[in-house]
Amino acid sequence: MQPPSSSPSPTSHSNATSQNRNHLHALHIPEITSIIVSSLTQLDVIHCRGVSLEWRRLFSPFLKLHGIYRNHNPVLKALFEKQLQSLGPFVYSLKQVVPIPQDLEAIQQTCPRLGHVGLFVQRKQSMHLKALVKFLESMHVLESIALYSFDDSVAATLLQGLATYQQQLSASAKTTSPSPSSPHALRKLDIGNAAHSLKFARIQWEQVMLVLLKHPEMNSLTLRDAHLCWYQDHEDPSAEDWSRNVLVRTVFGAETQRQWNGLLDKLGSWRLGGSRTNLPPELSSLRKGGCGLGISTTASDDTTNPVQFGKMTHVVLDGMRISEDLLCYILNHCPALKTLELSLTGSTISPQFWARWLPNCPQLESVKVKSSSGSVNxxxxxxxxxxxxxxxxxxxxxxxxxxxxxxxxxxxxxxxxxxxxxxxxxxxxxxxxxxxxxxxxxxxxxxxxxxxxxxxxxxxxxxxxxxxxxxxxxxxxxxxxxxxxxxxxxxxxxxxxxxxxxxxxxxxxxxxxxxxxxxxxxxxxxxxxxxxDDLRVLEKLSLPLKLLSDLSESQHEDYSGFNLGVLEHLEQQALLHEQFLTQATVSVPTQDLSLGGQNQLQQQAGAYRNVLPQMPSVQEVILSSSGSFRLQIRMRHLHILMEALSGLTIVWVAPGLCGLDPLPWFKQLHDRFQAQYGSRSVALNLGSPAWCE
Structure with missing residues (x-):
């Protein structure tokens, strides 16, 4: 009888292969794969792609890379473009893209899954409308566009391209263009201008409005450092509009310029009370709401306008100059608004402004307002x-x-x-x-x-x-x-x-x-x-050291004894301890005096209260530096915290509280703190929690 062979039989090999395939089939279920990827970082996804060819195919759709495209160094730019040849299909976000035709064409060919693009236009540069429209036509999954420029004509060019390229797609490439309800439709627009530019940028609301109408899935609008105004509200009425400039017409092309000028002419005639028969459908419906010359001054009147930006949930106006009427009109036509961030420059908002639109935003969740020089009342x-x-x-x-x-x-x-x-x-x-x-x-x-x-x-x-x-x-x-x-x-x-x-x-x-x-x-x-002490579940307390110091040094009858007793004794004890290190002959008397004085002063302090109430639930304290006050933290300040907060586990000290050279001072303070409170396991750190995030 021959001994059994050690090599696996064909049947066992096929069973193992079948089990392996069954194991892989679990990852083929999209729901299971999505749950797994939701707990992984992008670095983990990269590692999963390197396990096998099968895993590479399964995890590649979840890989999202973010990069900075434009570099001033031509060598670095060439290396980055070379990497795009292999990693381009996995790139989700690109920033600092200078929108010259060559760069836009390279992105079209290498980054088909691009979801966010950040355009950067330097001074004395322009936006090529033809190249921009071609780029927008080819990027079918683009959801977010950000622009930072030094010239308001660049922002106008971007708005013009966004308002017209979808029309061209519907006429020439209906089979490939995303529908307005597509999950990859444009959802976020962020336009920022150089705040230090010599010319304060101007953005026309009609241009923005046309973009919102062409992209009904838009849910986030951010405008920064510009003057948002109506088309006819020019600071210099005699100045010719940028779109009618001969040089611009030559660069952008006559046909595209003619279409855009036609839209502006219709907007102008509509605002001046022209006929409605020649207006496009979206502008005809807008005219019913009177958003032109006759802006309603009440919120209830604005709600009669059938045009609503129903998906708009997030509006940011940062460093903007805008009239109260226009701002009220915009907010009244965003019934789904959830987040508003408002910071104005050169404009004033009256207290009556809020009542004109708040009742028409029933889903509002967050409001952030910054008032400069009393601009917002x-x-x-x-x-x-x-x-x-x-x-x-x-x-x-x-x-x-x-x-x-x-x-x-x-x-x-x-x-x-x-x-x-x-x-x-x-x-x-x-x-x-x-x-x-x-x-x-x-x-x-x-x-x-x-x-x-x-x-x-x-x-x-x-x-x-x-x-x-x-x-x-x-x-x-x-x-x-x-x-x-x-x-x-x-x-x-x-x-x-x-x-x-x-x-x-x-x-x-x-x-x-x-x-x-x-x-x-x-x-x-x-x-x-x-x-x-009413705050029973307070876990984190942040306060300036100046406040803590002023409270302890005040002449309040309930706290002055605490200050003159225990707090000053801590400084005396530290001084005696320093003398003890240099004079060994006085070590025993100093130690006895210190212990005896400490017991006596602790009994004396029992008749007085701490400047802070007892808050055992507080676990974290942040001591901040307030303004230009030159104040150094000392042990008596930490003693106030340790006596009041029995549950304290960590204390953060701002570097400004430790002098111009904070490390030596903080090390000395830390050593003294550990010598006195080391048994309580309280960590004393230099900095703030934000540094560790």
Missing amino acids: IDIPSFWSLAPTTLATFQFASDSRQLTFPELSLSPSFAELAVLSKDRCHGSTLVTLELNIGLRIADPGLPYIMTHCRSLESLIVGIQYFADWELVNDGLGGGGDGNPVSPTTAIQPRSFPSWSCGGTLKSLELRVFYLPQDLQFDERIHMFMRRL
């Missing part, structure tokens, strides 16, 4: 009462003192305010709130936030706890008997209400605003800080 309580219940994020920053929380005439109590807020929004749905506006500690703004914003999870607020001497002398802080002495202080609280978000707020950042004139420390900051 807003009554925050009124805004919150008009906003929909979907509003979860509100950010407002201003570099000037504004009346954002006007005083109420009847001065209701905190309990009455809570009752009034039950039937209206008043900020009760906000989850994230940032008010970087310098609220005075005596203003009604802080009590209003504490009372109404009951769902907050993250709060950033800028406060001003120094008052002018004149205001103090006039009785803003109340008379000597504790009663207000002027009518203006009738609604100013002598204490602060409880935090209504005590069970939800997890992150609190306090910022401090200072004025250049002589100021008087307002003792009410102690009352406000004492209310922090």
Whole structure:
């Protein structure tokens, strides 16, 4: 009898192959592959592609590469273009593309899956319309376009190409052009201009509007550093429009220029009350809403316009100059708007502006407003009462003192305010709130936030706890008997209400605003800080060291003993410790005196309170540097934190708090901190959490 052969039989080999194929079949199911890839990084996808030819075929569709195309060095540019020959099919995003015909043609041939392109046009460069239209026709999956230029004619050329290329596709290549409802239709447009350019760029709203009408799937519009205006609203009426320039007509071509000029002529005649019969369908419907010369001044009138940018959810106007009427018109025609970011230059928005469009945006979730030199006026309580219940994020920053929380005439109590807020929004749905506006500690703004914003999870607020001497002398802080002495202080609280978000707020950042004139420390900051013990689930606390230092050095009767006792003793103890290192002969007396004095001062400090309340839930503290104040962190500041925050695990110290040469100072502070609190396992780091992200 022959021994059994060790070689596998054909049957066993076929079974193994079948099992291997069955194993691979699981990855052939798109749902399973998508779930797997969702937890992988792009580097992991690259590694998966290198396992086998089968895996290369399965994971290649999920590979998305991002690159910077244009380089000033011709050698680096040539190397990058060589890499595109092999990696081009996997490139999803390209930035800094100078739109010259050669570069655009190279992208067409090598990057068929390009979803985002960032165009960059330097000074004295132009946009070639023919090459741009050809590029747009060939990129069937392009979803996002960004442009940064130094000339407003470049932005106008891009808008012209976006408004016309889909028409040309429908006439010449209907079989290959994506439909308006295609999943790869254009969705995002970002146009930025050089803010330091000598000429302030101008963008005509009609051009933008035509692009939105040609691409109904557009959901994000970003315009930066330009003047957005109507076609007829030129600063210089005698100046000829760029599109009618002979040189531009020669470069772009007569036929394309004729089509675009025809659209502009129809827009002009329509705005001047011309006939509707010669207008294209999209412009005829627009004329019904009166968005030309007769812009409606009320939100309700604008809603009669049948034209809506129904997919527009994200609008950013950064550093823009725009009239209030035009801005109101744009927002009123975005019923699906969810996010608005607004920063104006050279324009002023009145408090009545918000009521003209807020009721027509029922899905609004986030509003971010930046006011430069008081350009944006807003009554925050009124805004919150008009906003929909979907509003979860509100950010407002201003570099000037504004009346954002006007005083109420009847001065209701905190309990009455809570009752009034039950039937209206008043900020009760906000989850994230940032008010970087310098609220005075005596203003009604802080009590209003504490009372109404009951769902907050993250709060950033800028406060001003120094008052002018004149205001103090006039009785803003109340008379000597504790009663207000002027009518203006009738609604100013002598204490602060409880935090209504005590069970939800997890992150609190306090910022401090200072004025250049002589100021008087307002003792009410102690009352406000004492209310922090209402925040039962607070995990992250950020505050400037200047605030912590001012609180500890104030002459408040409840805290001055703490300052003169334990805090100053820590500095004395450190000084004695340094002497002990240099003079060994005094080691025993110094140590005995230190221990005895420490016990005595700890008993003395028991009769006083810390400047911070007990907050055991706080795990992370960030000490920031405030403005130009030269203040160095010391052990007594850390002692305040360690005594109040029993659950503390990490402390971040801004480099500006450790002098001009922060590393030696921080090392010395870190060694002293570990010697005293090393048993509590609290990490002391230099920098901020953002550095580690």
